Amino acid sequence: MADPSTETYAIVEASGQQFWLQPNRYYDLDRLQAGVDDTITLDNVLLVKDGKGTTLGQPYVKDATVELKVMDHRRGPKVIVYKMRPKKKTRRKNGHRQELTRVMVQAIKVGGTAIS
Template identity: 90%
Template sequence: MAETSTSRSEAPDTGVYAIAEASGQQFWLQPNRYYDLDRLQAEVDATITLDNVLLVKDAKGTTLGKPFVKDASVELKVMAHRRGPKVIVYKMRPKKKTRRKNGHRQELTRVMVQSISVGGKAIS
């Protein structure tokens, strides 16, 4: 009896992505998607290049950096400067009549991933 195995490792996965460091955090970035990062000092419609790329996945395989992938970069286009949702901080000490209410909205920058490139060649 012939068996046909269709495991995940044999199926070709053409998803291109990169894991890059921006604003002190690491982000899973895919081309033609937008992301909200902490506020970046850039004008709207400006182009930003991230050089701290930790991992790149393309059709050929996965490249892992030690700590960064050599000659890899992610190109981002600034779409808008926004503010995140309001977070309420409420502190109360019971039986002391001490209450403090505070709100916070994080300043964000919405960016669109234009291209992921390794060694000067765009892979997406």
């Protein structure tokens, strides 16, 4: 296992949420408008950690980007939503599957040079 002090990661903002991204790992984000095998660049990088230290943005790290490669478009697990009003004979059962995009982190870049 790698030493935690030299581990590289970035915290980015995508689709209204914050994600902890590490290089060469895949993640499921909310559906992105991109085709399979396309490359997406995220500019909203909140924090970058590499072997030299941690860079914290205010609110974003300047000149930091994360490159993602779209692997697949999928659907998440089914979530059952059941609403009931007691003593009123009112029941409503609904299912939901979130539309997701699976992406692979290719590179974390600061100032145009890849740190991972």
